[in-house]
Amino acid sequence: MDRNTDELCARKSFSKRKLRTPVDVEDVRREVAIMRHLQNSVSIVSLRDAYEDDGAVHLVMKLCEDRALFDRIVVRGHYSERAAAVLTRTIVEVVHLCHQHSVIHHDFKPGNFLFANKKENSLL
Structure with missing residues (x-):
């Protein structure tokens, strides 16, 4: 939940154990950069935040409430x-x-x- 707006959010997490190579790490960094760059489009899920803890890198995004x-x-x-x-x-x-x-x-x-x-x- 977004603490500022009380809106529900989705989280996509990348386990750091699976980020084994510098290329893997760069791929996650690139995904964050691209999502930040494209977040002003109504047709692309907006990235709210990105953070990491000891075990994973987390992307917090606007929640899409229905199926694919x-x-x-x-x-x-x-x-x-x-x-x-x-x-x-x-x-x-x-x-x-x-x-x-x-x-x-x-x-x-x-x-x-x-x-x-x-x-x-x-x-x-």
Whole structure:
């Protein structure tokens, strides 16, 4: 929970035991830097804070309250052409924004796109 706003947050943690090489450590640093750089976009989860303790590095982010696009596709079975076009537009806008900032995401897939909330018209 964000102590300033009482808003629920999500935490992504990287175990320091798994950060074995300098490349592993640099990857986490790069992820934090990229998230800070892109946090002004409505379609990219905003990073609230990053900190570390003895066992892990933690990223505190805005909470996406609903499931991933992949899960919604499985539950729904399919999307209409119009609904799919809306989602595809958001995905393309995110890719474009990343590329404008010289960021290349190597794992674009429906499981990595989250909905902000459980409403049918939720932002992706």
